[in-house]
Amino acid sequence: MYSHPTAVIDEGSVIGDGSKIWHFAHICDGAEIGKGCNFGQNTMVAGGVRIGSNVKVQNNVAIYTGTVIEDDVFLGPSCVLTNVTNPRSQVVRRGLYEKTLIRRGATVGANATIVCGITLGRYAFIAAGAVVAKDVPDYGLIVGVPGRLVGYMSRHGHLLRFEENGHATCPESGFVYEQDGEAVRCLDLDEEQALPADLSEGAKSYDDFKKGIHEGH
């Protein structure tokens, strides 16, 4: 574990091997963080929060009590999590924090807001600036205010274009995905399995993939 000298790591917090805590971050008493995570500048993890391994938290993100974050989640810069639906300064609701569950591999875009009490499914993708107030299915792409389900993103973060047979192929991994109503799953790799090492490093930009799709390859 590495923590920058300006970070405040409370006694009673648990931080796994290989995790890095950067400038002015605060990890509170009772927070549990897994292995190989990265917490950027000015992040905060409150007591009682549980965070898995390989979670990447960009600058200026506060993770409040009531939040559970599984492995491989990406929280974009300045995104907002919440833990009381109806806060009033005059009414103390300590201990009544609502649960927000962010499941394995999900991405929350920059400056997006997650209203508490919901679940973001595995590999869900929340666009920059979206406001999400409802559960999101696995791989669901949510855009806008209020956030709407506009499609599905592959594990590698590409829009899935489903054909008539309900199948779509990710242009980066070649994995085939199947849609059945709102449910999408990967036919080639179980959602709970780790990515093979040869598919864990990007070689081409998002724009290059988009151009390739328009040019038909």
Ligand SMILES: CC(C)(COP(=O)(O)OP(=O)(O)OC[C@H]1O[C@@H](n2cnc3c(N)ncnc32)[C@H](O)[C@@H]1OP(=O)(O)O)[C@@H](O)C(=O)NCCC(=O)NCCS
């Ligand atoms: C959602 C996202 C992946 C879409 O990317 P894309 O496929 O390249 O989207 P496009 O640029 O082709 O836009 C498609 C449409 O969606 C709109 N759109 C794109 N991103 C949007 C967003 N975040 N909110 C609202 N609308 C958005 C575009 O204006 C466009 O609308 P139009 O069809 O009416 O012209 C991307 O915009 C995004 O938000 N990524 C997250 C980035 C981020 O937060 N990174 C954090 C780490 S630095």
